[in-house]
Amino acid sequence: MTADTPSRLSEPAPRKQILSLLSQAVGAVAFVVMFCAFILQVVSRYLFNAPLGWTSEVCVIAYLWIAFWGGGLMLRRQDQVRFDLLYQRMAPQRRRIMALMGSTVLLGIYAWSFLPNADFIKFMGQDRTWVLELRFDLVFSVFLIFLVGMIVQTLRHILRLSGNHWRRSVGSPEP
Numbered sequence: 213m214t215a216d217t218p219s220r221l222s223e224p225a226p227r228k229q230i231l232s233l234l235s236q237a238v239g240a241v242a243f244v245v246m247f248c249a250f251i252l253q254v255v256s257r258y259l260f261n262a263p264l265g266w267t268s269e270v271c272v273i274a275y276l277w278i279a280f281w282g283g284g285l286m287l288r289r290q291d292q293v294r295f296d297l298l299y300q301r302m303a304p305q306r307r308r309i310m311a312l313m314g315s316t317v318l319l320g321i322y323a324w325s326f327l328p329n330a331d332f333i334k335f336m337g338q339d340r341t342w343v344l345e346l347r348f349d350l351v352f353s354v355f356l357i358f359l360v361g362m363i364v365q366t367l368r369h370i371l372r373l374s375g376n377h378w379r380r381s382v383g384s385p386e387p
Contacts, residue, residue, distance in 0.1 A: 232286075235281070235285040235286050236286060238277075238281055239278060239281050239282050239285075239286055242274045242277045242278045242281065243274070243278055245270060245274045246270070246271050246274030246275055246278065249266075249267040249270040249271050249274065250267070250271050252264065252267050253267035253268065253271070265343045266343045266344055268343075269341055269342070269343045269344050270344070273341070273346070273351055276351065276352075276354060277354045280354045280355050280357065280358035281354055281357065281358070283358055283361075283362075284357055284358030284359070284360070284361030284362055284365075285357065285358075285361045289365060289369060300383075304379055304382050304384035307382040307383070307384070308373055308378050308379075308381075308382050311369070311373055311381065311382055312370065312373050312374070315366050315369050315370045315373065316370060318362075318366050319363065319366045319367060319370065322359055322362050322363045322366065323363060325359065326356070326359050326360075326363070329355060329356060329359065330356055333348075333349050333352045333353060333355065333356060334349055335349075336348035336349050336351075336352055337349030337350075369381065
């Protein structure tokens with residue numbers, strides 16, 4: 213591969229672009245819903261002195277979906293906040309080992325916690341939210357989506373670290 217030729221990893225496939233746009237659209241819709249409910253609540257409470265109970269619930273649910281949907285499906289690994297002072301000072305091979313160990317631990321935690329969380333979310337389906345009466349299993353199902361997204365993302369990172377071009381994954385130029 214020459215410097216002029218784009219790699220398959222850096223150029224997203226059309227299907228990947230479509231999925232990315234869809235996930236961004238869901239996040240954007242959740243944000244618009246939360247923002248509109250918040251503005252409606254402010255106007256209702258302070259202009260008409262008639263607070264609406266359902267707007268607070270919509271804001272909380274939308275925020276929950278924004279946080280977990282965005283964290284699991286929209287946030288790229290390189291965009292996450294990290295404290296890597298020691299990591300950046302190490303040789304690339306040691307960074308690779310640290311990244312493999314850390315990612316393997318995270319993958320184990322995500323995978324280990326998936327079924328207990330799924331069981332608990334299923335159990336929460338017995339209860340409903342107080343105002344809108346939405347089933348809690350539907351409200352919290354986004355956490356399972358988050359876990360699946362993090363499992364896939366972490367597994368892909370481990371595979372990249374295990375491949376021939378692992379130096380790109382640890383921020384080191386190829387030799």
